[in-house]
Amino acid sequence: MDLFFQQVLNGLTLGGVYCLVALGLTLVYGVLHVPNFAHGAFYMAGAFVSFHLMTAWGWPYWLAMLGSAACVALLAVLAERLVFHPLRHASPLHPMIAAIGVLLFLEAAAQAIWGADFQRMQSPYTGIVDLAGVTAPVQRLLIIGAAFALVVIVHLFLTRTVTGSTIVAMAQTREGAALVGINANRVAMLTFALSGVLAAVAATLYAPINLVYPAMGHLVITKAFVIIILGGMGSVPGAIAGGLIIGLAESFGAFYVSDHYKDIIAFTLLVVILSLRPQGLFPNAAR
């Protein structure tokens, strides 16, 4: 039983990180219909900026996370302005190719600045607590708590504030949004900034129990795509539910099936679920 709860804990950790990454990806897709392959590079950049702020500048962990969120938000807005905005009337293939370009550019830049080596980020939270027989590293509990808090904050932002509603409005009916006077450019920038913040926070949360390196975004972004396809492209609840499903499935799969197959579990699930529900779990909920 303890082993079972251990897997739940691990699954929630992974799920929390996946939720944050997938949420940003699905928002950008919902508003701009761009499958942003560069989102994984935002994630990677978030980890490196935090790492840099902590090791080179001696910033404390949480402050570094804030700094990284601000930097990656700026980076995401720049990508929107310089790359995706000029392509908004082009055929859908163009922004896709451009997104891959941004991804390659950011990875090369990270490698040039920080090198290709694996780096370890030190978190101040190295302790372990014992929760009724389940050993829980503090960092994992922190990931779960912070990720879910952030998901709730984003949800409240989207549903309770006028600014957040403009994002949802544009995702639901682009033309309707323009006709009530919502500025599409502002919403596009805002959405990219939000996706950057989420990616940076996710990366900074997860990095201390993982490694930091230029290609670290690859696996995360492919899983995030699986999640949003599973949840319904552009759907916010879909991204959250999908993130948790994939996180838990991987953790249980790694333990009860085999650790070697951990990374294909997401894709297997994708195939199974889409063959049963081709429209995804939440086809047009809250888009």
Add this chain to the structure above:
Amino acid sequence: MLAFENVSLNYGSFRALDEVSLHANEGELVVLLGANGAGKSSIFLAASGLQKACAGSIRYGDCQLVGMKPSRIVEQGVVQCPEGRKLFPGMSVMKNLMLGAYVHRRDKTGNRKRLDEVMALFPVLEHKQNDPAGSLSGGQQQMVAIGRALMGRPKVLLLDEPSLGLAPLVVKQVFEVISQINRAGTTVLLAEQNAFAALKIAHRAYVLERGRIVLEGDRDSLMSNEAIRKAYIGT
């Protein structure tokens, strides 16, 4: 108040509007008649800045609307209730209405007053205010769409085929409300295929064919026009 002068609009190489000139004076209810594909929606899209006119001018008071951003046009008081409604289907009726007041979002008291007026105009929406707009019947959705446009405090209201797909009884209600909005002082430009019902509440009308104005006149002259009766009224 709103005046098109020789406005042309292309979709690629297809000319949807060809030197269209029309105007609506302050307080008027002007109807645009035309068959499917005549270019009615294109006129509205050009006025709202969602499609760029390639020639001509669209003047509103002292402003030139051609080249102005859609959000600026709404701020000026030219608000459109589009064909197909374009509501936010997943949001509640209330939220749809409040987003209609987006450009006035800082004036909370003004919006509340406006909301009361809209609710008075469409009492059925009162009970539905927390339902997702997408779950309402067609007629109710049309009311939300008109209500949302009114929340933008239009000086000129552009209504694109508000009767499309509605039951006859609901159509009658909708036209009654439009007439009421106009009598309360809002200038209305109304695109319709339902010529008889539209002309009844109109001051003047234009007839559009393949992107050109082919006929214009006041209500009575068009009502008694043989060609109009044949083509659009069917008597």
